[in-house]
Amino acid sequence: MNRPIFADAGERTRLLPKTLTYGFSIDFRLKLESDDNNPPGPMVLAQGDYPTYHVSDRDFITTADGALREVPKAKLKSASDFLPVTRDVANLNGRFLLTTDTFSPLVMTYGGVLNVPGGTRRWLDKTKPIRSATAYLHSRQDYVGAKYRSLVWIQLIGIGRFTPSFEDGIHFDVELDFYLPS
Amino acid sequence: MTVAKPRRRSLLDKSLLYLFSFDVEADANRQNIGFVPGGVRVNIQARPNLSRVYHVLRDRSIAGTGSPAISGTIEWGGDWLDLRDDDIGFSDVKFAIRTDDDAVIYGTYPVTCYLGSGGQRRLIKAGSDRDKLGTEKEPFDIPLITTPRFTTTSKVYSWLSELQCMGVGRIRVVRNEFRRITYDVYSLS
Numbered sequence: 001m002n003r004p005i006f007a008d009a010g011e012r013t014r015l016l017p018k019t020l021t022y023g024f025s026i027d028f029r030l031k032l033e034s035d036d037n038n039p040p041g042p043m044v045l046a047q048g049d050y051p052t053y054h055v056s057d058r059d060f061i062t063t064a065d066g067a068l069r070e071v072p073k074a075k076l077k078s079a080s081d082f083l084p085v086t087r088d089v090a091n092l093n094g095r096f097l098l099t100t101d102t103f104s105p106l107v108m109t110y111g112g113v114l115n116v117p118g119g120t121r122r123w124l125d126k127t128k129p130i131r132s133a134t135a136y137l138h139s140r141q142d143y144v145g146a147k148y149r150s151l152v153w154i155q156l157i158g159i160g161r162f163t164p165s166f167e168d169g170i171h172f173d174v175e176l177d178f179y180l181p182s
Numbered sequence: 183m184t185v186a187k188p189r190r191r192s193l194l195d196k197s198l199l200y201l202f203s204f205d206v207e208a209d210a211n212r213q214n215i216g217f218v219p220g221g222v223r224v225n226i227q228a229r230p231n232l233s234r235v236y237h238v239l240r241d242r243s244i245a246g247t248g249s250p251a252i253s254g255t256i257e258w259g260g261d262w263l264d265l266r267d268d269d270i271g272f273s274d275v276k277f278a279i280r281t282d283d284d285a286v287i288y289g290t291y292p293v294t295c296y297l298g299s300g301g302q303r304r305l306i307k308a309g310s311d312r313d314k315l316g317t318e319k320e321p322f323d324i325p326l327i328t329t330p331r332f333t334t335t336s337k338v339y340s341w342l343s344e345l346q347c348m349g350v351g352r353i354r355v356v357r358n359e360f361r362r363i364t365y366d367v368y369s370l371s
Contacts, residue, residue: 011203014238015350016350018198025189025193055193138292152270157329159195
């Protein structure tokens with residue numbers, strides 16, 4: 001039988017405290033594996049050097065709970081996303097593999113949405129002016145080492161910008177800022 | 183040769199738009215699946231029609247959008263919880279909101295939470311109440327951050343389908359029982 005819950009079980013009139021602490025950024029280029037005759041397919045990482053960084057060059061950040069955390073020093077080794085597309089929104093669903101300054105790799109599994117101005121088809125029309133799309137994503141991390149272990153305990157929130165370019169196929173210049181919520 | 187792109191010196195714009203809150207009363211009769219590789223599995227169900235969805239300021243619309251505020255009940259909800267051996271809880275929550283104007287909104291979100299050192303063992307421990315997490319007087323609250331997505335066929339609330347949301351919440355534990363789950367839901371924008 002269900003027991004009664006709490007005497008104070010009424011609806012709240014105040015919001016719970018919340019904080020988003022900026023953690024790190026990563027900018028990279030994705031290549032879309034499709035052509036003019038095929039709809040958007042999987043995206044993979046274009047060749048390049050893509051390190052993580054802090055926009056203010058900090059090595060440590062302090063989160064809302066007072067914990068001092070090290071900004072991850074890593075490089076994006078691979079990325080893939082299938083970008084399932086609906087009307088004006090593309091669903092982000094993919095993985096990043098990063099090599100860190102420790103022996104352990106960092107895997108980020110993410111999902112989210114990409115808000116595309118004017119619709120996805122028009123966005124990828126090379127005759128139209130190029131506009132950026134805004135990405136909102138969430139990520140879970142896997143990491144077996146100790147240095148960045150605290151990243152496994154939380155979901156990161158990502159705010160990003162995808163800008164298409166049409167040199168030698170379709171590419172996206174991606175800029176992402178990751179936040180530690182609490 | 184690849185030329186490295188210069189690093190940005192400023193962050194991208196971001197904001198959080200408050201959408202609604204909900205409080206879920208968990209069914210005391212949770213399904214203890216038991217030990218599985220890597221941890222312990224537990225299924226928790228919401229007590230139907232006791233779990234409310236509301237706007238904390240009682241506004242009738244979402245600030246700045248003109249969209250109607252969401253008010254109703256959690257008609258059904260379930261949480262498939264994996265309490266891992268490394269004291270991390272993972273779960274996938276699915277639920278349905280029936281709004282006061284009779285629309286149905288389906289929601290789903292993943293949860294990742296740290297249970298504290300030794301938290302998994304304490305949560306599954308049988309024995310006297312003294313060894314268990316939380317009491318009626320001093321419940322144990324686990325902070326939660328989730329990332330809900332919503333789907334609905336209702337034209338009134340179809341805008342929800344295009345949002346990536348963030349939930350800020352707490353799960354209240356009394357004598358190792360998950361009692362009350364409460365969230366504020368924001369849209370990332």
